[in-house]
Amino acid sequence: MNTILGISAFYHDSAATLIKDGEIIAAAQEERFSRKKHDPNYPYNAINYVLSEANLNLNEVDHIVFFEKPFLKFERLLETYLAFAPRGFKSFSLSMPIWLREKLFQKKFLFDQLKRHDKNFDDINKINFSEHHLSHAASAFYPSPFEQAVVLTLDGVGEWATTTLAIGKKNNLDMIKEIHFPHSLGLLYSAFTYYIGFKVNSGEYKLMGLAPYGKPKYKELILNKLLDVKSDGSFKLNMKYFNYATGLTMTNKNFSNLFDQPVRNPSKDLLKEFHMDIASSIQAVTEEIILRLTKNIANEYKIKNLCLAGGVALNCVANGKILRENIFDNIWIQPAAGDAGGSLGAALAYWHHELKKPRDNFKDQMKGAYLGPKFSDKHIESQLNKLKGKYNKKTSKEISSIVAKELSNNKTVGWFQGRMEFGPRALGGRSILADPRSEKMQKELNLKIKFRESFRPFAPSVLREDVNNWFELNYDSPYMLLVSDVKKDKQIAMSEKDKKLFGIDKLNVKRSSIPAITHVDYSARIQTVHKETNPKYYDLLNEFKKITGCPVLVNTSFNVRGEPIVCSIDDAFNCFMGTNLDILVIENFILFKNEQDQSLIKDYKNKFELD
Amino acid sequence: MLSFLKEFFEFLGARKKYWLLPILIVLALFGALIVLSQGTAIAPFIYTIF
The missing domain is CATH 3.30.420.40 (ATPase, nucleotide binding domain)
Structure with missing residues (x-):
């Protein structure tokens, strides 16, 4: 057995990933545990979590890979300052002390931090470094369902590269252009x-x-x-x-x-x-x-x-x-296409690129991006009791039919199921769900539940087999990373008067039979839901379809503006009690807001720094 | 520290960027001087020079 821990940290979206013999076991972002959005700090909690998921002590991990190369980044900084000198002196004088004191000695710093997880960890040579864009490219190619592919990475900047082109074939990944x-x-x-x-x-x-x-x-x-x-x-x-x-x-x-x-x-x-x-x-x-x-x-x-x-x-x-x-x-x-996914790419790059391990399973290896923590019924029940939540326990079948019925009655639901998603999108593991047919839902969700700007659109989840009946798309989009128009026959044409409306006013015009997820240009950011990766969410959509004839739900992340997506039972309950959500469902436990002790309602709106 | 220096030299060699070395040495010397000078008698010495 060969285990690799991938780490991304110190810029934004710190994260950790653990792979075992090339299989992705767990991956999570530090922000979900620290409750600090885009947390850039050393991912102490995320590393603890991925180790616990694999039942390993750090000392038992074979290789540790950091997602970028600090020396190369330092070289870029120095050369950039030289090229622009004397401009940039202020920035230079601010960044150099940090680099000379800490960042240049990343290996030692990482080693010291890693020892906090396991005092028996004593081999600094287990720590390796992968190039930033190789990490991205590896995260896009190795878990993909393709034997051969062109791999394009585009981001702000890593070391030197900002855009790279690579060709992937089986376990080879060759960088071609930058x-x-x-x-x-x-x-x-x-x-x-x-x-x-x-x-x-x-x-x-x-x-x-x-x-x-x-x-x-x-x-x-x-x-x-x-x-x-x-x-x-x-x-x-x-x-x-x-x-x-x-x-x-x-x-x-x-x-x-x-x-x-x-x-x-x-x-x-x-x-x-x-x-x-x-x-x-x-x-x-x-x-x-x-x-x-x-x-x-x-x-x-x-x-x-x-x-x-x-x-x-x-x-x-x-x-x-x-x-x-x-x-x-x-x-x-790659669903975690940002820097968090660098931890996954760094680990996979080491496995296939450095250790030359073969790659022969050409199916999507991301497990639906459900790579984070999940909780047992026993843990959920004891936490809910501690939090003084009033709940009922149901069977999975009952949950689908009750929740579908409530959603069809315009209720909003916090939906907490299975493992937490890796990457910025909520995909039915830590989601807020609502009825997309409601005209008022977009405004209500933005202002009363998410406490965010009213112009922001919401995304739909749809049963995979129904996607082409509702959207101009007939393709898998399990990670909500493709935008397409609402199907022509579901659109409602805007009158000449409506067309003249400007900006946010356009939002008030009903643009389709699923207005809550139809953006002003008729587009929608689609998640296709697949029975294999999220059966419970699939069943819920099916039940909703039986009641309403509509296989689509509004799916937005389970959080408020500025808050990282909820991770634990406490986070979910606090968000539920701090917003106007009507129902909270955690696995098979269901909580109705009107049954809760009203003294537990919190001022949640100002708890998080706005993004 | 020794392994760091070794790795850093290997890096400069691999990247053929030995020309960065003088800049780094100056930076490191100034860095060390500033660290040493905090709250010591070296501070006036720096003021005299500049």
Whole structure:
């Protein structure tokens, strides 16, 4: 038996993964345990969890792999500061002490931290390092169902690379081409996220959600001034407009002057048409680059399968376009495409790439991304008693039929089942569910339950076999990483008057028979639900379909704005009592809000720092 | 520390980036001086130089 622990940490979304003889045993993000969104710290709790899932002490683990190479990153930093000197001195003087004191000695630091798990752990040579983009590429290719594939990774930056192309064949993964820092599609998108007044590294989803409200008025300006995109999709940014290489902000004055507006201050300035048009424009530019890249790769290598990873691969709108353009026969996207997935990729890269272990099972190896903790009935019952929750225990069959009926009566449900998801999406393990047919549901979920901005869309889960009856898609999307339109015959055409409505007002128009999950441009971010990977969620959707004729549910992550997705029974109960959720279901235990002790209701809205 | 230096030299060799070495040495010396100077008699010495 050979076990490998993969770790990603110290930038954002720290995580740990454990693989045993190449099989993914467990993976989890530190934020779920520490309750600090995008927690960048050493993933102490996540490592403890993955070790416990495999029933191992750290000393028994054969190899430990960190997801990037600190020396290489340091080299990039030094050379960047030199290239831009004397600009960037402030950033240089802030970052160098940290590097010279800590980050450069990552191996020793990791060794000391690892000893906290097991004092018998004494072999520093078990610690290895994988390149950032090799980790991403490995996380996209090795668990994919393909024997051979082109692997494209796109993110902010790792060591030097920001975009890489690799070819995977069985257990080989050869890096072919790279685009280097500071030219980065991820950082370009983040620069606009910053400019619109959202938080970098977390507000990118909001920018994507905002895009359909606007028009891509500035697309040509961005393509002409901010970057040079070649016909093959390779690109170079014009650094005259950006400040991230050496400064402490993403964009500079030239950038604001180009668009004739300052950076939006989220505490003062409202989101206006201008911001929506900017969001729409950068989304259009991103799609254009990704489509050019993928078309060129498909022509050059004549391989019919594509794997994607890196933070930009979470841009599900762009992913949906790659699929619809039929550039590749098949696409597979790593569900933890961001840095958290680097822990998984680092471990798999070591197994297949370094140890040369064969790969011969060409099925999706992610287990539905359900790779986190689950809890026994005994534990759930004792926790609920401690929390003074009033609950009933039912059979699985009863749970499906009760919950489906309540959902059809417009009730909102916290759905906590099985193992927690790995990656940013809730996939029916730690989800809030609701009826998509309700016109009011989107607003209600945003304002009363998630406490977030009213413009943000919700995503649907749909039975796999029904997906093409409800959406313009007939493809597996188990990880909610593909966007497609609601089926034409389910759409409701907007009147001329409705079309003239601007921005958020468009939301109030009923756009389809499932309005709660239909975005203003008729699109939806789809999760297909499969009996093999989540039978309980599948049964619930089936029951809901029996009652309503609709095999679709609203599925949003079980948390409020700024809070990491719930992990434990305590987290779930606290979120339930702190929001306007009507029902909480934990495995076969069901709790109704109106039966709970009302003195347990908490002020939850301000508990978490806004994202 | 020795194994760190060995690994770092191997890294510079593999990347053919020995030219980074003088910069690193200066950084390390200044770093050490700043660490040593905290709350000691070396502080005025630094002020005199600059």
